[in-house]
Amino acid sequence: xxxxxxxxxKQTFKFFVLISMLFASTFAMADTPINKDGDDGGQVDTxxxxxxxxxxxxxxSHDFSLFSYTSDAGERKHFGFPLPVIVxxxxxxxxFMSSEFHHNDxxxxxxxxxxxxxxxxxxxxxxxxxxxxxxxxxxxHHATNAHRVWDFSITKSVFGVLVIGLLMLFWxxxxxxxxxxxxxxxxxxxxxEPLVLYVRDEIARPxxxxxxxxxxxxxxxxxxFFIWILNLLGLTPFGFNVTGQLAxxxxxxxxxxxxxxxxxxxxxxxxxxxxxxxxxxxxxxxAIIELAGALVIKPFSLLVxxxxxxxxxxxxxxxxxxxxxTLKESLGVVGATGLSxxxxxxxxxxxxLVAFLQAYIFTMLSALFIGxxxxxxxxx
Amino acid sequence: xxxxxxxxxxxxxxxxxxxLGQIGGKAMEGIARQPEAYGKIQTAMIIIAALLEGLAxxxxxxxx
Amino acid sequence: MDKLLNDFSPGLFVVQTILLxxxxxxxxxxxxxxxxxxxxxxxxxxxxALDSAEKAKLEMQNLQADNQKLLNDARAEREAxxxxxxxxxxxxxxxxxxxxxxxxxxxxxxxxEAIESExxxxxxxxxxxxxxxxxxxAEKVVRQELSNKDKQLALVESLLxxxxxx
Numbered sequence: 001x002x003x004x005x006x007x008x009x010k011q012t013f014k015f016f017v018l019i020s021m022l023f024a025s026t027f028a029m030a031d032t033p034i035n036k037d038g039d040d041g042g043q044v045d046t047x048x049x050x051x052x053x054x055x056x057x058x059x060x061s062h063d064f065s066l067f068s069y070t071s072d073a074g075e076r077k078h079f080g081f082p083l084p085v086i087v088x089x090x091x092x093x094x095x096f097m098s099s100e101f102h103h104n105d106x107x108x109x110x111x112x113x114x115x116x117x118x119x120x121x122x123x124x125x126x127x128x129x130x131x132x133x134x135x136x137x138x139x140x141h142h143a144t145n146a147h148r149v150w151d152f153s154i155t156k157s158v159f160g161v162l163v164i165g166l167l168m169l170f171w172x173x174x175x176x177x178x179x180x181x182x183x184x185x186x187x188x189x190x191x192x193e194p195l196v197l198y199v200r201d202e203i204a205r206p207x208x209x210x211x212x213x214x215x216x217x218x219x220x221x222x223x224x225f226f227i228w229i230l231n232l233l234g235l236t237p238f239g240f241n242v243t244g245q246l247a248x249x250x251x252x253x254x255x256x257x258x259x260x261x262x263x264x265x266x267x268x269x270x271x272x273x274x275x276x277x278x279x280x281x282x283x284x285x286x287a288i289i290e291l292a293g294a295l296v297i298k299p300f301s302l303l304v305x306x307x308x309x310x311x312x313x314x315x316x317x318x319x320x321x322x323x324x325x326t327l328k329e330s331l332g333v334v335g336a337t338g339l340s341x342x343x344x345x346x347x348x349x350x351x352x353l354v355a356f357l358q359a360y361i362f363t364m365l366s367a368l369f370i371g372x373x374x375x376x377x378x379x380x
Numbered sequence: 381x382x383x384x385x386x387x388x389x390x391x392x393x394x395x396x397x398x399x400l401g402q403i404g405g406k407a408m409e410g411i412a413r414q415p416e417a418y419g420k421i422q423t424a425m426i427i428i429a430a431l432l433e434g435l436a437x438x439x440x441x442x443x444x
Numbered sequence: 445m446d447k448l449l450n451d452f453s454p455g456l457f458v459v460q461t462i463l464l465x466x467x468x469x470x471x472x473x474x475x476x477x478x479x480x481x482x483x484x485x486x487x488x489x490x491x492x493a494l495d496s497a498e499k500a501k502l503e504m505q506n507l508q509a510d511n512q513k514l515l516n517d518a519r520a521e522r523e524a525x526x527x528x529x530x531x532x533x534x535x536x537x538x539x540x541x542x543x544x545x546x547x548x549x550x551x552x553x554x555x556x557e558a559i560e561s562e563x564x565x566x567x568x569x570x571x572x573x574x575x576x577x578x579x580x581x582a583e584k585v586v587r588q589e590l591s592n593k594d595k596q597l598a599l600v601e602s603l604l605x606x607x608x609x610x
Contacts, residue, residue: 060456087455124453151455158459165467172475179482183489196479206423217480218472226467246448247457251464301434308437361430368427441448 050322056105057318058311059123060155060245062098066238078103083159088150089116089127098153107135107143118149125151157248160240164229168222172196199224199363207367212374216367219259223252224363231310231355235317235348243358244310246303253303256366257295264373271377298369302362309358313351320344388443396436403429577607 065080082099094113098120101109107121110128117128119135126146128135135143154162175189175196185193204213204220230242242248270276272290275283323340331339407425411418581603 059451060453151453152459155456157456161460161463165463169470169474172471176475176478179478183486218476219468221476222468222471245456246452248460251457251460255464304437304441305434361426365430
């Protein structure tokens, strides 16, 4: 009993060390340089500003900022830390810390490295064309004299992925190590084991089938926990929006696509390309439809569903929080704050459910698609 | 232009809403009729709802 | 759609692909494989234990059935033995009764025979006696008659009465 308590205490201690390290680095970086009128989401009051702020949050960002405020002296103070920017420009690989942009997001701060001029505009790194000294925009706010570069930066999303990846490795290899010593896990492993069993017995086994499910459980488990934990991370005040990035969900969907395409058996391909049991004239038409379904529609629906649900969730939660400012005049400070708190509390509860549901649906549909590809049909 | 997009989005949401209602309602009926098939009905319901959702989102984003 | 495509970051996609691939490989190697193996092992262990328990139960049932059978047999045997004993007893009693009866009959017959022979011998004695007596009477009568006729008659009378009494 004492041993157990000590262990729990140790674990808790570890967790606090981690958290405090995070915060220590946060405050250490608190004195990052200041830019008064950069598009960093500054003070948010009007509806337009709220909308811009939310859309800004939905995007990936190049530094990890928790919050910012304007000090009495009129300076913008940012709490957070910069992340490395790594881009493949026309002059090769360039890397520097994102603090060099001074939280600027409208392209007015120019960083010159390796002979290329880089600016950050709407969370994207642009390279100025040769000879240009400032970004100019056209009517639709597209940069006219700058082009996008391959951006391999450790952005906030990549940072989140790294943290969650390490955390998952730490947790589950810990669980694996526990099994070596005893049959039944203790502590946090006791929480993880039923989840692992759930994915295996409720998602992988019934959808893929008894014969083949073992091969794919690893992928399904990884994807399930990856999506779920990142979804939940998106609900914390750290402000991650990893599973709301199209690139991330597209990557996940393409993994599923590759897996079920590669592991599809002869029957699967025959049913796609030369559907048995229908007139010969219809078969090519059907093949086109089936091919489009298998290679485009299925992954597209996977990636769009996850992206849209999570983004929509973030937008709704933030809009409800923004009621505090937008309805301040018509409802009064107390009324607007109370309404905002109640609504955002309940919608956050729903978002917790959605976080699980989307991870479940993604994994489940992946399992279903894989199951369709490896299913052995009875021959007619 | 923006207004048309909004009308389109509204139509999509109405359609998806009707569809989801049908799925959910029928699933409930099914469960009430055969409570022992709860798990299977739920799984099928979620899959169909997910497909519908994918369709609706696809339409929404094509219109955006 | 344009805005979405504009938001899509190819760099993030590449980084994410590499990281996810790495994560999947590492997780499969360090977590899922050992976890799945242990879980399967444990489940098989539980299944084995259940199976063996089921087997033990079956054996127990068999044993119990055997016991019951033995008990039943023993009971039947006892029953049979008791029945046999009862029969023997009855037959013995029956036999004893019969023997006693025959013995008694025999004794009665012997007694009767003895009585008969006694009777015969008594009769013979009586006859000889009567004969002697009648000779005596006749002697006396003859003697009396010589003296008194009346007296002789009376004598005969009385003698006869005596003789009858005899």
